[in-house]
Amino acid sequence: xxxxxxxxxxxxxxxxxxxxxxxxxxxxxxxxxxxxxxxxxxxxxxxxxxxxxxxxxxxxxxxxxxxxxxxxxxxxxxxxxxxxxxxxxxxxxxxxxxxxxxxxxxxxxxxxxxxx
Amino acid sequence: xxxxxxxxxxxxxxxxxxxxxxxxxxxxxxxxxxxxxxxxxxxxxxxxxxxxxxxxxxxxxxxxxxxxxxxxxxxxxxxxxxxxxxxxxxxxxxxxxxxxxxxxxxxxxxxxxx
Numbered sequence: 001x002x003x004x005x006x007x008x009x010x011x012x013x014x015x016x017x018x019x020x021x022x023x024x025x026x027x028x029x030x031x032x033x034x035x036x037x038x039x040x041x042x043x044x045x046x047x048x049x050x051x052x053x054x055x056x057x058x059x060x061x062x063x064x065x066x067x068x069x070x071x072x073x074x075x076x077x078x079x080x081x082x083x084x085x086x087x088x089x090x091x092x093x094x095x096x097x098x099x100x101x102x103x104x105x106x107x108x109x110x111x112x113x114x115x116x
Numbered sequence: 117x118x119x120x121x122x123x124x125x126x127x128x129x130x131x132x133x134x135x136x137x138x139x140x141x142x143x144x145x146x147x148x149x150x151x152x153x154x155x156x157x158x159x160x161x162x163x164x165x166x167x168x169x170x171x172x173x174x175x176x177x178x179x180x181x182x183x184x185x186x187x188x189x190x191x192x193x194x195x196x197x198x199x200x201x202x203x204x205x206x207x208x209x210x211x212x213x214x215x216x217x218x219x220x221x222x223x224x225x226x227x228x229x230x
Contacts, residue, residue, distance in 0.1 A: 004159070033217070035218075035220075043208075044220070048217060059217065093160075109159035
């Protein structure tokens with residue numbers, strides 16, 4: 001069974017440009033999460049999809065970030081325009097049930113975004 | 117607000133030595149607790165989890181953790197460290213009431229001396 005897959009693994013862009021990160025969850029997992037780790041800080045929650053619906057987007061830093069999950073399968077996270085402080089590692093995770101159902105979240109390897 | 121504290125940023129141990137990584141949390145109820153590991157170039161892998169019941173939980177790769185409610189702690193232990201255990205370890209708590217998000221600590225980087 002394939003795990004959570006993220007593309008690209010690394011991205012270097014200039015300030016002001018647009019970047020789109022992609023996450024393919026484990027097949028059959030309705031729950032998809034995005035997290036971010038800024039250098040030296042905690043891994044922080046960004047948002048949670050249940051199928052194609054945004055269940056919780058309380059962690060999204062500002063309106064330069066747009067997440068979508070069309071059809072309830074893969075998800076994209078777009079940053080437009082990118083700023084220097086957006087640099088970090090973006091993790092995607094998926095789970096079969098929400099954590100209230102006592103299931104674990106499986107994480108991808110992350111996308112390292114560097115804004116210069 | 118819930119929070120997780122991992123007081124040790126970096127720990128170095130000799131191969132074969134025992135290991136304990138500390139984790140303290142602040143949470144309004146009995147939490148679900150997790151330890152994840154990130155090896156170089158890899159994603160986050162779940163080592164073990166605590167939901168309820170026996171407070172000593174066994175995980176993969178020979179790791180165990182003990183939930184101590186009175187100390188709000190969930191320390192990770194391994195009796196004998198292998199060089200392949202060198203990685204970064206993250207303690208996490210969840211879910212936040214009304215949300216399924218996890219709250220992570222800052223991580224502890226483990227170096228292993230041959």
